[in-house]
Amino acid sequence: MDRGPDGTYPPIEPHERGMLDVGDGNLVYWEVCGNPVGKPALVVHGGPGSGCGVRPRQYFDPDRYRVVLFDQRNCGRSTPHASDPAADMRHNTTAHLIADMESLRDHLGIGKWLLYGGSWGSTLILAYAEQHPERVTEIVIPAVTTTRRSEIDWLYRGAGQIFPEAWDLFRAGVPEAGGPGGLVAAYARRMESPDADVRAKATADWCAWEDAVLSMETRTGPAAYGGRPDRDQQALVRICSHYFAHAAWLEEGQLIRDAGRLAGIPGVLVHGRFDLAGPLTTAWELARAWPDAELTVIEDAGHRGGPATTRALLAALDRFARHA
DSSP: OOOOTTSOOOOOOOSEEEEEEEETTEEEEEEEEEOTTSEEEEEOOOTTTTOOOSGGGGGSOTTTEEEEEEOOTTSTTOBSOTTSTTSOGGGOSHHHHHHHHHHHHHHTTOSOEEEEOOBHHHHHHHHHHHHOGGGEEEEEEESBOOOOHHHHHHHHTGGGGTOHHHHHHHHHTOTTTTSTTHHHHHHHHHTTOSOHHHHHHHHHHHHHHHHHHTTTSOOOSSOTTTTSOHHHHHHHHHHHHHHHHTGGGOOTTHHHHTGGGGTTOOEEEEEETTOSSSOTHHHHHHHHHOTTEEEEEETTOOTTOOHHHHHHHHHHHHHHHTOO
C-alpha cells in the first residue's frame, strides 16, 4: 500500500459510527475504520477533553486493523458538551471513562484490543489496562503521562521556571489561587462560573499557558490549544481542570505502582527527550516497572512528537498487526 512521505497510511473514513448511551444522560460518540474483521485497536485521545481526530486513523494499516475511535464524555461529538455550563461534570471521572470503554468494547463485540494513545490518553489506557488486563493485547503510547500530582504540579507550576513571563500571566488569571486546591482548582471553579465572560477569560488564560509550554517545539499549523474552535477550547479547559484538580481520582503513583498487572502485555513507549509538558522521567519509571515495555527516547522531539516519533509508532503498530 502506498504511504505518505511521513510513512503514514492514506486517509480513511469510518464505515460505522454511532452514539453509545452510557447512562447519566451521556451519549458517547464512536466510529470504526479499516478492516471490519481486522485486529481490533482502540484510539484513546488526550486532553482530557480533546476529542478524537482524523490523524490517528493513518497510523494503522487499514487492511489489517479494525480501528475504533471515540470521544470521551462531554467533548468532541459526545453529548452533553462541556462547553454548555449545564453539562454535569460529576458524571465525568476516570472510573466513568473506563466503564465507557468497556461498554463500547462489549457493544462492538470485541474480546480484546490493542490500545493506542498518548498524553492524557496514556493515563486512561494504563488505568483501563491495569483494571482489565485480560482485555488488552498490546499497548502503544507516545508521550507517557500518569497524571500524578507531581506531574500536574510540574506542568502548571514547575514549568514556570522555564517560561516565567507566561506563568505570571497564567497565575494572575486566578488571584484567588491561594485557596483550596491551588491554581488548577481555582481554574476549575472559574470554569463552573455562571458568567460566560469569566469562563471565556479562564479558557483563554489556560490555553495561552499550555501553548507556551509547547512553544519550543517546531510545528506548523494553528496553536495546539489556542488554535481550536472556541467551543472545543472551553470543553477542553473545563474537563482538564476538572480532572487535574482531582488528580484524575487516582492514588499518587498508582499507575506505576501497579504496572506489574500489565505483565504479559507487550508495550511500546515512545517519548521525546525535550517533552516539557511531560518530562521523560515518568516514561522511564513506567518502563522499569512494566516488565514487557520497550521505551524509545526520541532525541529531537517534545510532547507533540516529530518525524522520528511517527516512524517509531508506525513500526510498533505494523509489528503488532502481525499478532492477530
